[in-house]
Amino acid sequence: MRRLFVTRPGDEGLPGPQRRLAMLVMVLGTLMSVLDNGIVNIALPTLAQELAVSESRAVWVTNVYQLVCAALLLGFAALSRLIGRRRLYLGGLALFVLASLCCALSRSFEWLVASRMLQGIGAAAMLSIGPSMYRLIFPSRLLGSAIGMGALVVAFGIAFGPSLGGIILHFASWPWLFAINVPLGLLALILGIRALPSETIESRGFDWLGALLSASMLSGFVFSLDHIGHGARGTSAWLPLLLSVLCLVLFVWRQRRANAPLVPLPMFRATRFSIAAMISLMAFVAQGITFVGLPFMFQTVMGATPLEAAMLFTPWPLALMLIGPLSGRLADRFNPTLISSLGLAIFLLGMLSLVTLTAESGAVSIAWRAVLCGVGYGLFQAPNNREMIGSVALTYSANASGVLASVRTFGQALGTASVGLMLALSWGSLSYALWLGCASVVVALALSVWRIPLARAKA
Structure with a gap:
């Protein structure tokens, strides 16, 4: 230091x-x-x-x-x-x-x-x-x-x-x-x-039009989810979603023609970068679901106080903090896609174990599930970030960092909106949201395993 x-x-x-x-x-x-x-x-x-x-x-x-x-x-x-x-x-x-x-x-x-x-x-x-x-x-x-x-x-x-x-x-x-x-x-x-x-x-x-289209396409999508969750039907439900898709199309068109684009599209031609970005998005959706869903489960289902809920939640991020530096060093020595795939597999096991929680689950039962999720996510995150940043040309490294930050934050926002959707639909249990998180991790794991030969070929 x-x-x-x-x-x-x-x-x-x-x-x-x-x-x-x-x-x-x-x-x-x-x-x-x-x-x-x-x-x-x-x-x-x-x-x-x-x-x-x-x-x-x-x-x-x-x-x-x-x-x-x-x-x-x-x-x-x-x-x-x-x-x-x-x-x-x-x-x-x-x-x-x-x-x-x-x-x-x-x-x-x-x-x-x-x-x-x-x-x-x-x-x-x-x-x-x-x-x-x-x-x-x-x-x-x-x-x-x-x-x-x-x-x-x-x-x-x-x-x-x-x-x-x-x-x-x-x-x-x-x-x-x-x-x-x-x-x-x-x-x-x-x-x-x-x-x-x-x-x-x-x-x-500065690409003002590109910035406006970027903000509109991201916010419109999540806003549409919230409207549907609160009972909106017909035009009021789907119009924000259609506008979001339209803004996405216009954003891509704009980035191809802008003198100073917000996101240089050629960097997405790197297959490894694009796959890593998609995997990161799916993983952060799952994290967003659990980080918002678990406090509700602990307090409204299990009857914990806010302080007790905080203590029950802490093993996950604490394990992530301890494992994260180790996974970064492993990614420097071994194929990072192997390390991140292993992490996603452990993360999936942890997510599946969270679905089995009940109102009678004790602190120890919750803690080992949270630790499993934290270890898995800690093993996944640093190697995947390394793969994402390291797979593009040096001239695009700053832009890749911006994409990484955007994917992380939007994934968490999308996960949070999914929890709100489940609660608004009154399906009776937050387990539906956790199952959605599990499905998101399954997609991320499948993509991560599929890309392993690509990383080996470039090694």
């Missing part, structure tokens, strides 16, 4: 002391963005009760954040080339802090959802360029270690977000779930103004 801040002759990036402050800003920004989702997931049953809305509507407190974030990641990544990464990051951080305050002051469900939308915009601005900021802060000799530290922060946030949310709800009311971001965010903003580096801004254009 200390060597990250030691300056040597010829180092690019920032000098040691400024590098330390800039790293702290990145850690705080990333941690707030990731923690915020886990903190809120565990509180959804409480929010539904206190704001007097149905559980299916309460899911949108999480879903709108994920959806807005996913819809804007590609656009913000491209916009950073026009206004500079420093300005975009600080602007996103300031908006996130302001939106957190608005969430804490919310007194109605509609106000809270609108504030969460603003939070999603701020988070998208930070997350879209977070990894690339490390290239401005650290010299190339330390870039891998710095990015690895950032990945560890993400894992930490995923692991302890639900636990922190349960602890806050145990001692305080739900507005404090959001108020905690305000002092941390202000500290990060003050340090960021002082420490984050500036850069030369490129004089290239």
